Amino acid sequence: MEERAGVRFLLNGRPVVARSAPGERLSRVLREEFGLTGTKVGCDAGDCGACTVLLDGTQICACLTPLGQVAGGRVTTVEGLAGEDAPSRLQRAFLALGAAQCGICTPGMLMAASELLRQRPRPTPAEVEEALGGVLCRCTGYRKIMEAALLAAGDAPLPAEPAGAVGARRTRLDGPEKVTGRAAFGADRAPPEALELRLLRSPHHRARFTIGDLDAFRARHPGILRILTAADIPGRNGYGIYPDLKDQPVLAEKEVRHRGEPVLALVGTPEAVRAVDPEEVPIVWEPLPPVLGIDAALAPDAPLLHPGRPGNVLIEGRVRRGDVEAALGEATARAAIAVETSFVEHAYIEPEAGYAVRRGDRIEVFATTQAPYMDREEVAAVLGIPPEKVRILPSVCGGGFGGKLDVSVQPILAVAAWLLDRPVRTVWSRPESMAASTKRHPARIRAEAGADAEGRLTGVRFHGDFDTGAYASWGPTVAQRVPVHATGPYRVRAALCTTRGVYTNGPPAGAFRGFGVPQAAIAHEALMDMLADRLGMDRLDFRLRNALRPGDRTHCGQELGEGVALVACLERLRPIWRRERERLARDGRGEGPLRRGLGVACMWYGLGNTSMSNPSTMEVGLSADGRLTLYNGAVDIGQGSATIMVQICAEALGLPVESFTQVLGDTARTRDAGKTSASRQTLVSGNAARLAGLDLRRRILRLANAGPDAELALDGPVLRVTENGRVREIELFRLTADADGEVLRGIGSWDPPTEPLDADGQGVPYAAYGFAAQMALVEVDTELGTTRVLRIWAAHDVGRAVNPTLVEGQIEGGIAQGIGLALMEEFVPGRNENLHDYLIPTVGDVPEIEIHLIEEGDPLGPYGAKGVGEPALIPTAPAVLNAIAEATGVRPTRVPVTPDRLLAALAAAKTRG
Amino acid sequence: MHRYERPKDLETALDLRAGGEWQVIAGGTDVFPAMVGRVAPRPLLDISGIEALRRIEETAAGWRLGACLRWSELRDHSLPPLFDGLRKAAGMIGGRQIQNRATLGGNLCNASPAADGAAALLALDARVELRSRRGRRELPLAEFLLGNRRTALAPDELLTAILVPASRGEARSDFLKLGARKYLVISIVMVALVLEGDAQGVIRRAGIAVGACAPTARRLPLLEERLLGRRLDEPLAEAVDGGVLAPLSPIDDIRGTAAYRREAALVLLRRGLEGLATAMPGAA
Ligand SMILES: Cc1cc2nc3c(=O)[nH]c(=O)nc-3n(C[C@H](O)[C@H](O)[C@H](O)COP(=O)(O)OP(=O)(O)OC[C@H]3O[C@@H](n4cnc5c(N)ncnc54)[C@H](O)[C@@H]3O)c2cc1C
Ligand code: FES
Numbered sequence A: 001m002e003e004r005a006g007v008r009f010l011l012n013g014r015p016v017v018a019r020s021a022p023g024e025r026l027s028r029v030l031r032e033e034f035g036l037t038g039t040k041v042g043c044d045a046g047d048c049g050a051c052t053v054l055l056d057g058t059q060i061c062a063c064l065t066p067l068g069q070v071a072g073g074r075v076t077t078v079e080g081l082a083g084e085d086a087p088s089r090l091q092r093a094f095l096a097l098g099a100a101q102c103g104i105c106t107p108g109m110l111m112a113a114s115e116l117l118r119q120r121p122r123p124t125p126a127e128v129e130e131a132l133g134g135v136l137c138r139c140t141g142y143r144k145i146m147e148a149a150l151l152a153a154g155d156a157p158l159p160a161e162p163a164g165a166v167g168a169r170r171t172r173l174d175g176p177e178k179v180t181g182r183a184a185f186g187a188d189r190a191p192p193e194a195l196e197l198r199l200l201r202s203p204h205h206r207a208r209f210t211i212g213d214l215d216a217f218r219a220r221h222p223g224i225l226r227i228l229t230a231a232d233i234p235g236r237n238g239y240g241i242y243p244d245l246k247d248q249p250v251l252a253e254k255e256v257r258h259r260g261e262p263v264l265a266l267v268g269t270p271e272a273v274r275a276v277d278p279e280e281v282p283i284v285w286e287p288l289p290p291v292l293g294i295d296a297a298l299a300p301d302a303p304l305l306h307p308g309r310p311g312n313v314l315i316e317g318r319v320r321r322g323d324v325e326a327a328l329g330e331a332t333a334r335a336a337i338a339v340e341t342s343f344v345e346h347a348y349i350e351p352e353a354g355y356a357v358r359r360g361d362r363i364e365v366f367a368t369t370q371a372p373y374m375d376r377e378e379v380a381a382v383l384g385i386p387p388e389k390v391r392i393l394p395s396v397c398g399g400g401f402g403g404k405l406d407v408s409v410q411p412i413l414a415v416a417a418w419l420l421d422r423p424v425r426t427v428w429s430r431p432e433s434m435a436a437s438t439k440r441h442p443a444r445i446r447a448e449a450g451a452d453a454e455g456r457l458t459g460v461r462f463h464g465d466f467d468t469g470a471y472a473s474w475g476p477t478v479a480q481r482v483p484v485h486a487t488g489p490y491r492v493r494a495a496l497c498t499t500r501g502v503y504t505n506g507p508p509a510g511a512f513r514g515f516g517v518p519q520a521a522i523a524h525e526a527l528m529d530m531l532a533d534r535l536g537m538d539r540l541d542f543r544l545r546n547a548l549r550p551g552d553r554t555h556c557g558q559e560l561g562e563g564v565a566l567v568a569c570l571e572r573l574r575p576i577w578r579r580e581r582e583r584l585a586r587d588g589r590g591e592g593p594l595r596r597g598l599g600v601a602c603m604w605y606g607l608g609n610t611s612m613s614n615p616s617t618m619e620v621g622l623s624a625d626g627r628l629t630l631y632n633g634a635v636d637i638g639q640g641s642a643t644i645m646v647q648i649c650a651e652a653l654g655l656p657v658e659s660f661t662q663v664l665g666d667t668a669r670t671r672d673a674g675k676t677s678a679s680r681q682t683l684v685s686g687n688a689a690r691l692a693g694l695d696l697r698r699r700i701l702r703l704a705n706a707g708p709d710a711e712l713a714l715d716g717p718v719l720r721v722t723e724n725g726r727v728r729e730i731e732l733f734r735l736t737a738d739a740d741g742e743v744l745r746g747i748g749s750w751d752p753p754t755e756p757l758d759a760d761g762q763g764v765p766y767a768a769y770g771f772a773a774q775m776a777l778v779e780v781d782t783e784l785g786t787t788r789v790l791r792i793w794a795a796h797d798v799g800r801a802v803n804p805t806l807v808e809g810q811i812e813g814g815i816a817q818g819i820g821l822a823l824m825e826e827f828v829p830g831r832n833e834n835l836h837d838y839l840i841p842t843v844g845d846v847p848e849i850e851i852h853l854i855e856e857g858d859p860l861g862p863y864g865a866k867g868v869g870e871p872a873l874i875p876t877a878p879a880v881l882n883a884i885a886e887a888t889g890v891r892p893t894r895v896p897v898t899p900d901r902l903l904a905a906l907a908a909a910k911t912r913g
Numbered sequence B: 001m002h003r004y005e006r007p008k009d010l011e012t013a014l015d016l017r018a019g020g021e022w023q024v025i026a027g028g029t030d031v032f033p034a035m036v037g038r039v040a041p042r043p044l045l046d047i048s049g050i051e052a053l054r055r056i057e058e059t060a061a062g063w064r065l066g067a068c069l070r071w072s073e074l075r076d077h078s079l080p081p082l083f084d085g086l087r088k089a090a091g092m093i094g095g096r097q098i099q100n101r102a103t104l105g106g107n108l109c110n111a112s113p114a115a116d117g118a119a120a121l122l123a124l125d126a127r128v129e130l131r132s133r134r135g136r137r138e139l140p141l142a143e144f145l146l147g148n149r150r151t152a153l154a155p156d157e158l159l160t161a162i163l164v165p166a167s168r169g170e171a172r173s174d175f176l177k178l179g180a181r182k183y184l185v186i187s188i189v190m191v192a193l194v195l196e197g198d199a200q201g202v203i204r205r206a207g208i209a210v211g212a213c214a215p216t217a218r219r220l221p222l223l224e225e226r227l228l229g230r231r232l233d234e235p236l237a238e239a240v241d242g243g244v245l246a247p248l249s250p251i252d253d254i255r256g257t258a259a260y261r262r263e264a265a266l267v268l269l270r271r272g273l274e275g276l277a278t279a280m281p282g283a284a
């Protein structure tokens, strides 16, 4: 039988015999039998392309190919792309241009591109696009991937690695492992003897349940060693972002509040656990009428989701300044709008995964995460042990965007490993990940604004209800952050901005790039266009007139200092705006049913937590043999913090980036650098890295008795300190080393200075803000309701670009997500829990993007730098919507603007006349 | 793990098929996605190794497309303009990875209402060849596709070939797919059009099919009738009105509303006909 003989094929040039079952997915065989974890699994359904490998030179999805089909064939994986000791030209082009961010799609992209380059050594951009069309990337916006593939195809020399630290386009330090497939993501590593854990989840939005005879079930499945229920949780069966809101159970007790909520965990051998059909597990469901949507939740007779939350209202937020009634009354022009948005899925290509190991009275969890220190607290509480006994080892994170700020696999893995005293691993399937993970809050917003005859905003009134789903998660953050941003980045005399977070039986809505601000921006940027039109002013000039400037007071009463460069952003775009508008006026808006339109939108974003201490600490060590180690607790989720922290520290210290290695994220070896959220790492952890570098420098200079301008140089174990031509040598190997082997250490901590907000939201919510303006050119097919984005221009106030390549990558990726938000992304529980039906932009949906970095320096930022992660996304959807409004004369108010919605809106406008 | 067989010849495959409950698999691009988080419900009978099912042959009656022909093979094969629409559809099924494995036969046997291949082949008057131990039979595609995920395939049968009649005159065809993004997208609506004209440029045969608007792709006989006898350089789009959509019964789903599907189908039909008219030699 073939099964016993094994399946023979060439794997990366070597003849192999695979012993796995021949009907097994090739992706699983490559990863589990051959240990080639460079081939990633994002969906097991052909939808993401992360598993793309070459079979006889053509790209295929390894997840859709049974092992038996490669018998006698040639299989090439990312591990086989590199030459003997050097990455291929394609891989080097990916590195040089920053085509890999989180890196989870990178192997698939490389394989898809390599198929093309073998077939067509000189492809056109259109051919590259076609070749990459089957691989999704959620991070990069595809532009740099396209550029890298085209660059690799030509003969032009690849750009050389630049010298220098801050400001240099350094190659990502974690890039080489990402382009070779060596990087270990959550599913890529586990002890070989690890048991597997699988959660059984609610198929209902709301239901009571009882668990039947588990012993009998176990007797039928000998490989299942333990079945965990809520009763097995040793500590607190609840987690959540806020200390007083640990309302989300690790395993549900009696009642489930959303589809996908876990009720029990099977732990056993991988074969046994995988073989279980959920239908045969004895759970008796009693479905209850679900509360879906904001209206249902606020209805007077609505069932209450949580005790102590009357009316299902989780929280309210509010900022009030001046008399908004009077201000609107005095306005020459007024505009009002109501908009509605949907649940949006993060759709990181890496599903949640990890493993846990118990070591005596300690537990170690390796998992994909954005927030190792928060994970540590949660795991400790769930186990009922002190946090010091918990060690979180973040895996390389295959995309987060806010979705991996809440714990996912960590607590239940820890419980299982703790109770069984054996390593336990889990990998969520794509449908599980989509059903269970947090979402962007659907928002329902009503907003109104007025301006005087000179075009100055007088007042803004804003109310937003946010569907926070079944559990609190980051709902309070959204409710507090939105009112602070709801006016848009403009001077306004009076404002009243209120929000509510509303519990429903939807999926928990949490953190997603912008914490509600992208939804609010859709409203305020629509109002800005409407007011400008009513006053007969140019839309960009109207924004320019109202743009916040240094010295202005925000509607929170905060006086802004330097580092407010929105005016510069708009001025940079103005000539392009004029040119493009003239072009449209001259060449017309399009032929036949096609209509073009140009839109502009602005945004501001407070960096770091709202009115809350959120410090970071970084440490840097110098070893006896002259190596620098940055103990960097900031998780790199693809945005590049693992690179720029070193650039910043190197700049402060005065030693080259090349001398550094890093310890990343490990809570046992790094200090708390907070979570990778709120665009805070560059500003907050960046300052900590700078201070750590300065601290080490100070110690070195003291040791050398040298002044502040001395130059440092490392020569193996000898550190040379040169001042005014005088050289002093420090023989590092003579100094005493600590447990880590360090002979000198520097440490730095930084916490952004904020002040609490009073009941009217007056205070200093953030120490620094990012600003941006973007323009979108779109083409609408008015007969089909489809929208193509033709081009985006983005001007971003980034303070200082520590690494321009990485900053551009953030902007391009944010724009791609903004396009998705505007045009196609809408998660409906139970309907599109997969990447087949839930659509995110592909390489063909992201147009050319022209980026303008405004680098005026922020006084608080490390070397002037500030964050850009969230700012990148916020203005895109509003700019696209404004462009659609201009193209069609109809303003879309329901997001995403799917073809059927847009066509219906156009038809409704026509009947209204 | 279940048994898995990958015979090299059709006879063995039919023997196995007759002898048990199998999950037939060709490209696997519909089979595996249906098994996410689950193990295979039945042993796998993999027919992708049967070379004889992967050929494109020209016969006296027309064309014979092997059931295991991959979409990429069809896409890259040089064929007369009659097949332009089908080949265009081939290039729009999933991404390259999918096209490199997915087969024509799988697309038809999976019988998704949104199967692009089904609409394109229906417009070509395709017939399917089914074989079993018991023998061989042929069915018009329209009789093979019974409904959403339902076909006339008997449990011991395999789909072995798709038979496309030759065109008698000058033929042109096109395929228009509407999705909510550029690549890797299931159609909201798709339209397949085939027109054959005589030497005078008069339409002698019209095959028009719409997909994703009913449990299976549907032909539009009224529209086809209206087109017959018209000259190819006439403004053909005029023949399209709401009445021609009678065979359709679209539904509201995650990809679009029923009303939208009707509207979009009309637009695609008009555009398709306009495009074909101008593509015709002798057209104005
Ligand atoms: C990411 C992705 C994108 C896709 N995009 C599209 C798209 O745009 N348009 C579209 O139409 N489809 C699309 N599909 C669906 C799929 O790729 C096609 O339907 C494909 O043609 C199926 O062929 P296959 O050989 O892979 O079928 P398989 O998965 O091997 O089989 C499908 C079904 O047909 C049966 N079967 C296959 N061959 C035979 C035979 N010869 N005799 C009897 N039974 C048989 C199998 O038992 C199974 O039930 C997509 C799929 C994926 C995963
Ligand atoms: S894992 Fe294969 S396509 Fe997603």
Ligand code: FES
Pocket: A099, A100, A101, A102, A103, A104, A105, A106, A136, A137, A138, A139, A140, A349, A398, A399, A638
């Ligand atoms: S870099 Fe492409 S998904 Fe993260």
